[in-house]
Amino acid sequence: MNYSYPDDELKPLSCEGRSRGRDSSRGELDSCMGNFSLTLIDGLDTLAVMGHYDKFKEGVNLVLKNTRYDTNLIVSVFEVTIRVLGGLLSSHVISLKLKEMGIFNDYNGGLLAHALDLGERLLVAFNTPTGLPYPKVNLKTKTVVTHSPVTCLACAGSLFLEFATLSHLSRRSEFYDAVSKTMNTLFSYKTSYSLVPSAFHVVTGAVVSYKSGIGAESDSYYETLFKSWAVFQEKKFYEQFKELYAALVNKTSMNGQFFFVNAQSPHPHPGDILDHLGCFWPGLQALAGDLEGAIISYQRYYDVFLKNNFYIPELFKSDGTARDSNYYLRPEFIESTYYLYKATKNVFYIEVGKQILKSIERCKTTCGFATLSDIESITKEDRMDSYFLAETLKYLYLLFATYENSLPYNVDDYIFNTEAHLFLVNQSYFIEAVPPSSFDNSVSPPLA
Ligand code: DMJ
Numbered sequence: 269m270n271y272s273y274p275d276d277e278l279k280p281l282s283c284e285g286r287s288r289g290r291d292s293s294r295g296e297l298d299s300c301m302g303n304f305s306l307t308l309i310d311g312l313d314t315l316a317v318m319g320h321y322d323k324f325k326e327g328v329n330l331v332l333k334n335t336r337y338d339t340n341l342i343v344s345v346f347e348v349t350i351r352v353l354g355g356l357l358s359s360h361v362i363s364l365k366l367k368e369m370g371i372f373n374d375y376n377g378g379l380l381a382h383a384l385d386l387g388e389r390l391l392v393a394f395n396t397p398t399g400l401p402y403p404k405v406n407l408k409t410k411t412v413v414t415h416s417p418v419t420c421l422a423c424a425g426s427l428f429l430e431f432a433t434l435s436h437l438s439r440r441s442e443f444y445d446a447v448s449k450t451m452n453t454l455f456s457y458k459t460s461y462s463l464v465p466s467a468f469h470v471v472t473g474a475v476v477s478y479k480s481g482i483g484a485e486s487d488s489y490y491e492t493l494f495k496s497w498a499v500f501q502e503k504k505f506y507e508q509f510k511e512l513y514a515a516l517v518n519k520t521s522m523n524g525q526f527f528f529v530n531a532q533s534p535h536p537h538p539g540d541i542l543d544h545l546g547c548f549w550p551g552l553q554a555l556a557g558d559l560e561g562a563i564i565s566y567q568r569y570y571d572v573f574l575k576n577n578f579y580i581p582e583l584f585k586s587d588g589t590a591r592d593s594n595y596y597l598r599p600e601f602i603e604s605t606y607y608l609y610k611a612t613k614n615v616f617y618i619e620v621g622k623q624i625l626k627s628i629e630r631c632k633t634t635c636g637f638a639t640l641s642d643i644e645s646i647t648k649e650d651r652m653d654s655y656f657l658a659e660t661l662k663y664l665y666l667l668f669a670t671y672e673n674s675l676p677y678n679v680d681d682y683i684f685n686t687e688a689h690l691f692l693v694n695q696s697y698f699i700e701a702v703p704p705s706s707f708d709n710s711v712s713p714p715l716a
Pocket of ligand 1: 545598655659686687
Protein backbone atom coordinates (compact mmCIF):
# COMPACT_ATOMS: atom_id res chain seq x y z
CA MET A 269 0.00 0.00 0.00
CA ASN A 270 2.85 2.41 0.81
CA TYR A 271 4.81 1.93 -2.40
CA SER A 272 2.47 0.72 -5.11
CA TYR A 273 -1.19 1.48 -4.46
CA PRO A 274 -3.28 1.97 -6.61
CA ASP A 275 -1.17 0.04 -9.13
CA ASP A 276 -1.75 -3.63 -9.77
CA GLU A 277 1.52 -4.96 -8.41
CA LEU A 278 4.49 -3.95 -6.30
CA LYS A 279 7.98 -3.94 -7.82
CA PRO A 280 9.87 -5.10 -4.73
CA LEU A 281 13.36 -3.99 -5.82
CA SER A 282 12.42 -0.59 -7.27
CA CYS A 283 9.89 -0.09 -4.45
CA GLU A 284 7.27 1.31 -6.79
CA GLY A 285 4.10 0.15 -8.48
CA ARG A 286 3.70 -1.81 -11.68
CA SER A 287 0.91 -0.88 -14.01
CA ARG A 288 0.00 -1.78 -17.57
CA GLY A 289 0.45 1.01 -20.06
CA ARG A 290 3.16 2.62 -17.91
CA ASP A 291 5.61 -0.26 -17.34
CA SER A 292 7.07 -2.17 -20.27
CA SER A 293 4.98 -5.19 -21.22
CA ARG A 294 5.85 -8.65 -19.88
CA GLY A 295 3.41 -10.25 -22.33
CA GLU A 296 1.20 -13.01 -20.97
CA LEU A 297 2.35 -12.37 -17.41
CA ASP A 298 0.57 -9.02 -17.46
CA SER A 299 -2.79 -10.49 -18.45
CA CYS A 300 -3.96 -10.63 -14.82
CA MET A 301 -3.50 -6.87 -14.50
CA GLY A 302 -6.42 -4.59 -15.42
CA ASN A 303 -5.56 -1.36 -13.57
CA PHE A 304 -7.90 -2.43 -10.77
CA SER A 305 -5.42 -2.55 -7.85
CA LEU A 306 -4.98 -6.28 -8.31
CA THR A 307 -2.73 -6.88 -5.30
CA LEU A 308 -5.08 -5.05 -2.93
CA ILE A 309 -8.14 -7.02 -4.06
CA ASP A 310 -6.26 -10.33 -4.15
CA GLY A 311 -4.72 -9.76 -0.71
CA LEU A 312 -7.74 -8.31 1.09
CA ASP A 313 -9.22 -11.45 2.63
CA THR A 314 -5.79 -12.47 3.93
CA LEU A 315 -6.06 -9.48 6.26
CA ALA A 316 -9.40 -10.75 7.55
CA VAL A 317 -8.13 -14.30 7.98
CA MET A 318 -5.25 -12.91 10.04
CA GLY A 319 -7.66 -10.86 12.15
CA HIS A 320 -6.55 -7.44 10.89
CA TYR A 321 -10.12 -6.23 10.65
CA ASP A 322 -9.34 -2.51 10.64
CA LYS A 323 -6.93 -2.89 7.74
CA PHE A 324 -9.43 -5.13 5.99
CA LYS A 325 -12.21 -2.56 6.33
CA GLU A 326 -9.87 0.20 5.15
CA GLY A 327 -8.99 -1.90 2.08
CA VAL A 328 -12.63 -2.68 1.30
CA ASN A 329 -13.53 1.00 1.52
CA LEU A 330 -10.65 1.92 -0.80
CA VAL A 331 -11.81 -0.62 -3.37
CA LEU A 332 -15.37 0.66 -3.12
CA LYS A 333 -14.23 4.23 -3.56
CA ASN A 334 -11.54 3.95 -6.21
CA THR A 335 -11.63 0.73 -8.21
CA ARG A 336 -13.16 0.40 -11.65
CA TYR A 337 -13.23 -2.53 -14.05
CA ASP A 338 -13.82 -0.77 -17.37
CA THR A 339 -10.27 -0.08 -18.50
CA ASN A 340 -9.43 -0.57 -22.15
CA LEU A 341 -7.24 -3.60 -21.53
CA ILE A 342 -7.28 -7.21 -22.66
CA VAL A 343 -7.15 -9.53 -19.68
CA SER A 344 -7.11 -13.25 -18.97
CA VAL A 345 -10.58 -14.53 -18.06
CA PHE A 346 -9.02 -17.22 -15.85
CA GLU A 347 -6.63 -14.99 -13.91
CA VAL A 348 -9.13 -12.20 -13.39
CA THR A 349 -11.84 -14.62 -12.31
CA ILE A 350 -9.80 -16.49 -9.71
CA ARG A 351 -7.96 -13.45 -8.38
CA VAL A 352 -10.28 -10.47 -8.73
CA LEU A 353 -13.81 -11.87 -8.96
CA GLY A 354 -12.86 -14.47 -6.34
CA GLY A 355 -11.27 -11.77 -4.16
CA LEU A 356 -14.31 -9.48 -4.39
CA LEU A 357 -16.80 -12.24 -3.59
CA SER A 358 -14.73 -13.58 -0.72
CA SER A 359 -14.28 -10.14 0.81
CA HIS A 360 -17.98 -9.44 0.31
CA VAL A 361 -19.00 -12.53 2.24
CA ILE A 362 -16.44 -11.82 4.95
CA SER A 363 -17.70 -8.23 5.20
CA LEU A 364 -21.25 -9.51 5.68
CA LYS A 365 -20.00 -11.84 8.37
CA LEU A 366 -18.17 -9.01 10.12
CA LYS A 367 -21.29 -6.85 9.85
CA GLU A 368 -23.27 -9.61 11.51
CA MET A 369 -20.65 -9.65 14.28
CA GLY A 370 -20.93 -5.87 14.72
CA ILE A 371 -17.41 -5.29 13.38
CA PHE A 372 -18.24 -3.76 9.99
CA ASN A 373 -21.57 -2.04 10.59
CA ASP A 374 -21.50 0.37 7.67
CA TYR A 375 -20.86 -2.29 5.01
CA ASN A 376 -23.66 -2.02 2.47
CA GLY A 377 -22.91 -4.90 0.10
CA GLY A 378 -20.92 -2.74 -2.32
CA LEU A 379 -18.37 -5.41 -3.19
CA LEU A 380 -21.11 -7.52 -4.69
CA ALA A 381 -21.96 -4.66 -7.04
CA HIS A 382 -18.28 -4.57 -8.04
CA ALA A 383 -18.29 -8.34 -8.57
CA LEU A 384 -21.39 -8.05 -10.73
CA ASP A 385 -19.87 -5.32 -12.84
CA LEU A 386 -16.74 -7.40 -13.38
CA GLY A 387 -18.70 -10.61 -13.90
CA GLU A 388 -20.77 -9.01 -16.65
CA ARG A 389 -17.59 -7.90 -18.40
CA LEU A 390 -16.16 -11.42 -18.29
CA LEU A 391 -19.40 -13.18 -19.18
CA VAL A 392 -19.08 -12.34 -22.86
CA ALA A 393 -16.25 -14.90 -23.07
CA PHE A 394 -18.71 -17.78 -22.64
CA ASN A 395 -20.71 -16.93 -25.73
CA THR A 396 -19.30 -19.78 -27.86
CA PRO A 397 -20.89 -22.79 -29.52
CA THR A 398 -19.05 -25.13 -27.14
CA GLY A 399 -19.66 -23.22 -23.92
CA LEU A 400 -15.89 -23.07 -23.42
CA PRO A 401 -14.91 -19.46 -22.72
CA TYR A 402 -12.51 -17.48 -24.86
CA PRO A 403 -9.36 -17.00 -22.79
CA LYS A 404 -9.15 -13.22 -23.29
CA VAL A 405 -11.60 -10.31 -23.14
CA ASN A 406 -11.38 -6.54 -23.39
CA LEU A 407 -12.85 -5.18 -20.15
CA LYS A 408 -14.00 -1.88 -21.60
CA THR A 409 -15.57 -3.01 -24.85
CA LYS A 410 -16.80 -6.35 -23.43
CA THR A 411 -15.51 -8.12 -26.53
CA VAL A 412 -13.53 -11.32 -26.87
CA VAL A 413 -10.17 -11.70 -28.55
CA THR A 414 -11.18 -13.90 -31.46
CA HIS A 415 -7.63 -14.56 -32.64
CA SER A 416 -6.96 -16.36 -29.32
CA PRO A 417 -9.51 -19.17 -29.55
CA VAL A 418 -7.59 -21.90 -27.68
CA THR A 419 -8.19 -22.41 -23.98
CA CYS A 420 -6.67 -24.80 -21.46
CA LEU A 421 -8.39 -27.20 -19.08
CA ALA A 422 -7.46 -25.18 -15.99
CA CYS A 423 -8.29 -21.88 -17.74
CA ALA A 424 -11.85 -22.95 -18.58
CA GLY A 425 -12.39 -25.39 -15.74
CA SER A 426 -11.56 -23.23 -12.72
CA LEU A 427 -14.32 -20.63 -12.99
CA PHE A 428 -17.24 -22.49 -11.43
CA LEU A 429 -16.98 -21.41 -7.79
CA GLU A 430 -16.82 -17.73 -8.65
CA PHE A 431 -19.53 -17.57 -11.31
CA ALA A 432 -21.91 -19.91 -9.49
CA THR A 433 -21.46 -17.88 -6.30
CA LEU A 434 -22.14 -14.70 -8.24
CA SER A 435 -25.43 -16.21 -9.38
CA HIS A 436 -26.34 -17.30 -5.84
CA LEU A 437 -25.59 -13.88 -4.45
CA SER A 438 -27.20 -11.81 -7.17
CA ARG A 439 -30.04 -14.22 -7.91
CA ARG A 440 -29.20 -13.93 -11.59
CA SER A 441 -28.85 -17.29 -13.27
CA GLU A 442 -26.79 -16.39 -16.36
CA PHE A 443 -23.44 -16.72 -14.59
CA TYR A 444 -24.27 -20.16 -13.23
CA ASP A 445 -25.69 -21.28 -16.58
CA ALA A 446 -22.51 -20.27 -18.39
CA VAL A 447 -20.07 -22.10 -16.09
CA SER A 448 -22.32 -25.08 -15.75
CA LYS A 449 -22.24 -25.56 -19.53
CA THR A 450 -18.46 -25.17 -19.51
CA MET A 451 -18.05 -27.88 -16.88
CA ASN A 452 -20.32 -30.26 -18.80
CA THR A 453 -18.37 -29.69 -22.01
CA LEU A 454 -15.02 -30.26 -20.32
CA PHE A 455 -16.06 -33.54 -18.74
CA SER A 456 -17.39 -34.75 -22.10
CA TYR A 457 -13.79 -34.69 -23.40
CA LYS A 458 -12.63 -37.53 -21.15
CA THR A 459 -11.07 -40.33 -23.14
CA SER A 460 -11.69 -44.07 -22.72
CA TYR A 461 -8.98 -43.93 -20.01
CA SER A 462 -11.00 -41.31 -18.09
CA LEU A 463 -8.28 -38.75 -18.72
CA VAL A 464 -9.13 -35.23 -19.85
CA PRO A 465 -7.00 -33.48 -22.51
CA SER A 466 -5.61 -30.05 -21.69
CA ALA A 467 -6.26 -27.67 -24.62
CA PHE A 468 -9.34 -27.02 -26.75
CA HIS A 469 -10.55 -24.74 -29.53
CA VAL A 470 -13.48 -22.84 -28.03
CA VAL A 471 -15.35 -22.44 -31.32
CA THR A 472 -14.82 -25.73 -33.15
CA GLY A 473 -14.42 -27.81 -29.99
CA ALA A 474 -11.32 -29.52 -31.43
CA VAL A 475 -8.83 -30.95 -28.95
CA VAL A 476 -5.60 -29.00 -29.37
CA SER A 477 -3.51 -30.97 -26.85
CA TYR A 478 -4.03 -34.47 -25.47
CA LYS A 479 -1.42 -33.87 -22.80
CA SER A 480 -3.01 -34.85 -19.50
CA GLY A 481 -1.90 -34.67 -15.87
CA ILE A 482 -2.15 -32.75 -12.63
CA GLY A 483 0.33 -29.96 -13.47
CA ALA A 484 0.29 -26.71 -15.45
CA GLU A 485 -2.67 -26.11 -17.78
CA SER A 486 -4.80 -28.75 -16.02
CA ASP A 487 -4.18 -28.43 -12.26
CA SER A 488 -7.02 -26.33 -10.89
CA TYR A 489 -9.73 -28.09 -12.95
CA TYR A 490 -9.52 -31.11 -10.63
CA GLU A 491 -9.40 -28.86 -7.60
CA THR A 492 -12.46 -26.95 -8.82
CA LEU A 493 -14.44 -30.14 -9.44
CA PHE A 494 -13.91 -31.32 -5.89
CA LYS A 495 -14.41 -27.94 -4.28
CA SER A 496 -17.52 -27.17 -6.34
CA TRP A 497 -19.05 -30.31 -4.94
CA ALA A 498 -18.00 -29.28 -1.44
CA VAL A 499 -19.51 -25.81 -1.76
CA PHE A 500 -22.63 -26.47 -3.83
CA GLN A 501 -23.26 -30.16 -3.08
CA GLU A 502 -23.79 -30.93 -6.76
CA LYS A 503 -23.25 -34.66 -6.59
CA LYS A 504 -22.26 -35.01 -10.23
CA PHE A 505 -19.06 -33.06 -9.54
CA TYR A 506 -18.07 -35.52 -6.85
CA GLU A 507 -18.75 -38.47 -9.17
CA GLN A 508 -16.73 -36.84 -11.92
CA PHE A 509 -13.88 -36.03 -9.55
CA LYS A 510 -13.81 -39.61 -8.24
CA GLU A 511 -13.60 -41.06 -11.74
CA LEU A 512 -10.90 -38.66 -12.93
CA TYR A 513 -8.95 -38.96 -9.67
CA ALA A 514 -8.77 -42.75 -9.98
CA ALA A 515 -7.57 -42.43 -13.59
CA LEU A 516 -4.89 -39.89 -12.65
CA VAL A 517 -3.61 -42.18 -9.89
CA ASN A 518 -3.71 -45.29 -12.07
CA LYS A 519 -2.54 -43.87 -15.40
CA THR A 520 -0.29 -40.91 -14.68
CA SER A 521 1.60 -41.73 -11.46
CA MET A 522 4.64 -43.84 -10.62
CA ASN A 523 6.18 -44.18 -7.15
CA GLY A 524 4.12 -41.30 -5.82
CA GLN A 525 5.08 -38.90 -8.61
CA PHE A 526 2.53 -37.63 -11.10
CA PHE A 527 3.55 -37.19 -14.73
CA PHE A 528 2.02 -35.83 -17.92
CA VAL A 529 0.73 -38.50 -20.31
CA ASN A 530 -1.18 -38.64 -23.58
CA ALA A 531 -4.87 -38.95 -22.68
CA GLN A 532 -5.37 -41.41 -25.55
CA SER A 533 -2.41 -43.69 -24.76
CA PRO A 534 -1.22 -43.07 -21.23
CA HIS A 535 2.30 -44.20 -20.26
CA PRO A 536 4.11 -42.19 -17.59
CA HIS A 537 7.72 -41.39 -18.56
CA PRO A 538 9.89 -40.82 -15.47
CA GLY A 539 12.29 -38.78 -17.63
CA ASP A 540 9.66 -36.08 -18.13
CA ILE A 541 9.69 -32.64 -16.60
CA LEU A 542 7.48 -31.82 -13.58
CA ASP A 543 6.40 -28.40 -12.35
CA HIS A 544 6.01 -26.41 -9.16
CA LEU A 545 2.31 -25.91 -9.91
CA GLY A 546 1.77 -29.65 -9.37
CA CYS A 547 2.72 -29.26 -5.70
CA PHE A 548 -0.89 -28.37 -4.86
CA TRP A 549 -1.82 -32.00 -5.54
CA PRO A 550 -0.98 -33.64 -2.17
CA GLY A 551 -3.11 -30.96 -0.49
CA LEU A 552 -6.06 -31.79 -2.72
CA GLN A 553 -5.51 -35.49 -2.13
CA ALA A 554 -5.66 -34.89 1.62
CA LEU A 555 -8.74 -32.68 1.32
CA ALA A 556 -10.46 -35.31 -0.80
CA GLY A 557 -9.73 -38.03 1.75
CA ASP A 558 -6.81 -39.96 0.20
CA LEU A 559 -4.44 -39.27 3.05
CA GLU A 560 -2.18 -42.20 2.30
CA GLY A 561 -1.69 -41.07 -1.29
CA ALA A 562 -1.23 -37.47 -0.13
CA ILE A 563 1.55 -38.36 2.32
CA ILE A 564 3.47 -40.29 -0.34
CA SER A 565 3.21 -37.66 -3.08
CA TYR A 566 4.03 -34.87 -0.59
CA GLN A 567 7.20 -36.73 0.38
CA ARG A 568 8.33 -36.78 -3.24
CA TYR A 569 7.95 -33.01 -3.51
CA TYR A 570 9.75 -32.64 -0.19
CA ASP A 571 12.71 -34.57 -1.67
CA VAL A 572 12.82 -31.98 -4.48
CA PHE A 573 12.67 -29.17 -1.90
CA LEU A 574 15.64 -30.63 0.00
CA LYS A 575 17.66 -31.09 -3.17
CA ASN A 576 17.17 -27.46 -4.24
CA ASN A 577 18.29 -25.28 -1.37
CA PHE A 578 14.85 -25.46 0.33
CA TYR A 579 12.91 -24.28 -2.72
CA ILE A 580 10.82 -26.10 -5.29
CA PRO A 581 12.10 -24.93 -8.69
CA GLU A 582 9.62 -23.86 -11.35
CA LEU A 583 10.48 -26.96 -13.42
CA PHE A 584 12.41 -30.07 -12.43
CA LYS A 585 13.19 -33.64 -13.45
CA SER A 586 11.71 -36.51 -11.48
CA ASP A 587 15.04 -36.99 -9.66
CA GLY A 588 14.66 -33.40 -8.42
CA THR A 589 17.26 -31.80 -10.71
CA ALA A 590 16.13 -28.24 -11.52
CA ARG A 591 15.27 -27.50 -15.15
CA ASP A 592 14.07 -23.96 -14.51
CA SER A 593 15.61 -22.47 -11.37
CA ASN A 594 13.12 -19.66 -10.84
CA TYR A 595 11.09 -19.40 -7.66
CA TYR A 596 8.09 -17.17 -8.28
CA LEU A 597 6.98 -16.99 -4.61
CA ARG A 598 4.39 -19.62 -5.45
CA PRO A 599 2.08 -21.07 -2.78
CA GLU A 600 1.53 -24.65 -3.91
CA PHE A 601 4.03 -26.50 -1.71
CA ILE A 602 2.97 -24.46 1.33
CA GLU A 603 -0.69 -25.08 0.52
CA SER A 604 -0.07 -28.83 0.60
CA THR A 605 1.96 -28.50 3.80
CA TYR A 606 -1.02 -26.77 5.41
CA TYR A 607 -3.52 -29.43 4.33
CA LEU A 608 -1.21 -32.28 5.30
CA TYR A 609 -0.68 -30.80 8.75
CA LYS A 610 -4.39 -30.23 9.18
CA ALA A 611 -5.15 -33.81 8.20
CA THR A 612 -2.37 -35.55 10.17
CA LYS A 613 -1.44 -33.12 12.98
CA ASN A 614 2.08 -34.43 12.45
CA VAL A 615 4.59 -31.76 13.54
CA PHE A 616 6.85 -32.83 10.67
CA TYR A 617 4.77 -30.48 8.50
CA ILE A 618 5.27 -27.63 10.96
CA GLU A 619 9.02 -28.21 10.72
CA VAL A 620 8.78 -28.07 6.92
CA GLY A 621 6.75 -24.87 7.32
CA LYS A 622 9.63 -23.35 9.30
CA GLN A 623 12.05 -24.26 6.52
CA ILE A 624 9.73 -22.69 3.95
CA LEU A 625 9.42 -19.56 6.07
CA LYS A 626 13.23 -19.22 6.15
CA SER A 627 13.38 -19.63 2.37
CA ILE A 628 10.76 -16.93 1.91
CA GLU A 629 12.57 -14.60 4.27
CA ARG A 630 15.56 -14.83 1.94
CA CYS A 631 13.35 -13.22 -0.73
CA LYS A 632 12.70 -10.16 1.43
CA THR A 633 13.54 -6.66 0.18
CA THR A 634 13.16 -3.26 1.82
CA CYS A 635 9.56 -2.91 0.64
CA GLY A 636 8.31 -6.40 -0.14
CA PHE A 637 9.34 -9.87 -1.30
CA ALA A 638 10.99 -10.65 -4.62
CA THR A 639 10.80 -13.65 -6.90
CA LEU A 640 14.11 -15.44 -7.46
CA SER A 641 15.59 -16.01 -10.90
CA ASP A 642 18.01 -18.49 -9.35
CA ILE A 643 17.32 -20.49 -6.21
CA GLU A 644 20.98 -21.44 -5.65
CA SER A 645 22.48 -17.95 -5.76
CA ILE A 646 19.27 -16.28 -4.42
CA THR A 647 19.19 -13.76 -7.27
CA LYS A 648 16.21 -11.46 -6.84
CA GLU A 649 13.97 -10.06 -9.56
CA ASP A 650 11.74 -6.98 -9.51
CA ARG A 651 8.54 -9.03 -9.37
CA MET A 652 5.98 -9.88 -6.69
CA ASP A 653 2.84 -11.55 -8.00
CA SER A 654 -0.44 -10.76 -6.26
CA TYR A 655 -0.92 -14.41 -5.25
CA PHE A 656 1.97 -13.97 -2.81
CA LEU A 657 -0.36 -12.05 -0.48
CA ALA A 658 -3.54 -13.92 -1.45
CA GLU A 659 -2.15 -17.43 -1.13
CA THR A 660 1.46 -17.90 -0.13
CA LEU A 661 1.31 -15.87 3.07
CA LYS A 662 -2.25 -16.95 3.85
CA TYR A 663 -1.41 -20.65 3.80
CA LEU A 664 1.82 -20.09 5.69
CA TYR A 665 -0.05 -18.14 8.35
CA LEU A 666 -2.80 -20.76 8.52
CA LEU A 667 -0.26 -23.55 8.95
CA PHE A 668 1.20 -22.02 12.09
CA ALA A 669 -2.09 -20.58 13.35
CA THR A 670 -3.72 -24.00 13.09
CA TYR A 671 -0.76 -25.48 14.97
CA GLU A 672 -1.06 -22.93 17.75
CA ASN A 673 -4.85 -22.96 17.58
CA SER A 674 -4.82 -19.17 17.44
CA LEU A 675 -7.05 -18.44 14.46
CA PRO A 676 -9.13 -15.29 14.78
CA TYR A 677 -11.45 -16.46 12.04
CA ASN A 678 -13.18 -19.80 11.55
CA VAL A 679 -11.76 -20.81 8.19
CA ASP A 680 -13.20 -24.30 8.52
CA ASP A 681 -16.57 -22.93 7.40
CA TYR A 682 -14.99 -22.11 4.05
CA ILE A 683 -13.41 -23.75 1.04
CA PHE A 684 -10.56 -21.91 -0.65
CA ASN A 685 -10.73 -21.34 -4.38
CA THR A 686 -7.57 -21.94 -6.39
CA GLU A 687 -6.36 -18.47 -5.39
CA ALA A 688 -7.15 -19.18 -1.69
CA HIS A 689 -10.23 -16.96 -1.60
CA LEU A 690 -12.91 -18.06 0.84
CA PHE A 691 -16.19 -19.61 -0.29
CA LEU A 692 -18.74 -20.49 2.35
CA VAL A 693 -19.53 -24.20 2.41
CA ASN A 694 -23.16 -23.75 3.40
CA GLN A 695 -24.55 -21.72 0.52
CA SER A 696 -27.85 -21.06 2.29
CA TYR A 697 -26.04 -18.16 3.96
CA PHE A 698 -26.07 -16.43 0.61
CA ILE A 699 -29.83 -16.49 0.26
CA GLU A 700 -30.04 -13.86 2.98
CA ALA A 701 -27.23 -11.80 1.45
CA VAL A 702 -27.59 -8.06 1.10
CA PRO A 703 -28.78 -7.16 -2.43
CA PRO A 704 -26.19 -5.27 -4.48
CA SER A 705 -26.16 -1.51 -4.21
CA SER A 706 -26.08 0.35 -7.51
CA PHE A 707 -22.73 0.73 -9.23
CA ASP A 708 -22.65 3.84 -11.32
CA ASN A 709 -20.30 3.55 -14.28
CA SER A 710 -21.09 6.96 -15.64
CA VAL A 711 -19.13 8.64 -12.84
CA SER A 712 -15.55 9.36 -13.82
CA PRO A 713 -12.97 7.33 -11.95
CA PRO A 714 -11.71 9.09 -8.83
CA LEU A 715 -8.11 8.16 -9.60
CA ALA A 716 -8.11 8.95 -13.33
C1 DMJ B 1 -2.24 -18.83 -8.54
O1 DMJ B 1 -2.72 -17.73 -9.24
C2 DMJ B 1 -3.26 -19.94 -8.48
O2 DMJ B 1 -2.92 -20.83 -7.46
C3 DMJ B 1 -3.38 -20.69 -9.77
O3 DMJ B 1 -4.27 -21.77 -9.67
C4 DMJ B 1 -2.03 -21.21 -10.20
N1 DMJ B 1 -1.03 -20.19 -10.19
C5 DMJ B 1 -0.92 -19.23 -9.14
C6 DMJ B 1 0.08 -19.53 -8.07
O4 DMJ B 1 1.17 -20.23 -8.45
